[in-house]
Amino acid sequence: MSIDLELDCRDLMCPMPVIELARHLEEVEVGGTIGVAATDVAARVDVPAWCRMRAQEYLGERVADDGVPVFVVRRSS
């Protein structure tokens, strides 16, 4: 799972990781991927929920070198 743009949202509380995701989505091409590295536990639910609401594709989660989960989204539109 390659990531075109990774957002460092470590230590940001909800809903900030999702706000960052929405702000930076258009910085990747349609079909490109954007990762949200977040320590906030709500991000695991809210990133996929945001994808369903905004018709983007949630690809799943991987783990960054420091153990923090990175939630990966493909820009669909």
Place this chain on the structure above:
Amino acid sequence: MTNASAPPGQGHGTEFDTASSEPLHPAARETLLAALDQAYADPRRLHRSGRTARLLLDNARAVVAESLDVRPDEVSFTGSGTEAVHRGLLGLVRGSRHGSRVVHSAIEHAAVRHAVAWGGDAVDVGCDEQGRVDDGDLVEAAHAPGVGAVALQTANHEVGTIQSVGQFELPDDVPLFTDACASMGRLPLPPGWAAAAGSAHKWGGPAGVGVLLVRKGARWRNPFPGDDRIDERVAGFENVPGALGAAAALQAVVSERDVVNARQHALVDRIRSAIAAIPDTQVVGDPVDRLPHVVTFSFLYVDGESLVHELDRHGFGVASGSACAASTLEPSAVLTAMRVLTHGNVRVSLTRDATEAEVDRLLAVLPGIVASLRAEVGM
């Protein structure tokens, strides 16, 4: 003491948080106050005041039994809904011949989840995006070896979705516990359970009174130390005034529910459609098959804690399942299991006398609050 002279439920603007606690029903108030003077004695004693307390306790039990369409000897009064959940569920586990595994939905109230963590081995079953538990999954999991009991709520306390209690068949000898705290009094009890729990302050009775129901013939064994009181399923000195107040409120709620439920249902429909018109909003829970008084929704990019404070400033008391509004800083287990948005969440639960004007006032201020909170974060 601070000034507590405001009339019930009217001292702090419009409280739309009755799923947490409903103001005392007027029918309960008089009964409760009279009982405080009349029913103070030990109901086990043979003297006059003891006999009076016993008579009044039996009367409370009979009224609750009639209101819930169960037998009086199936009714026990506990110190809270949580205690009724603990005793009801763990008593079935203790009485089981099979083992201590408890199959339960992931969206049970914390009282159920804590009871299982303490006295059983949890087997979680998920739910769909409406918050409905698939009873096929529940039954399948119940067939595994070592399952002592299954727990499924009558209706979800956070999103209002009604579950299919009474509409599925468990394997022989695997009993069902149903947490009916969210619906008791408001909706008829479904059939199909061996033990059930309710909480008086959620139907307009006093706090500190729970109702534990154990079906006649159910294999239920007291999971906690026994006591030498009137009712062997519970322990401690009986709260006779509380039981009487709870019974009076329950009887009133049951007799009024056709009218109240229809009114609340229509008001919730009004809220659901108005909220859905606000951009980037999720209204969650079943739109039709739900508790009459509860509606839950989430606003994208909004912080739940700020939303609760802003609504409070405008005179509305509501609850939130968002992590930032919780003591645990964890998002609601219900919203998480439903895989819906957890931030910017609000649960509105209507009072029995909520009016269209109050609801419209809420709907008039909400879009502006949401827009300004979004603007603060540049969205």
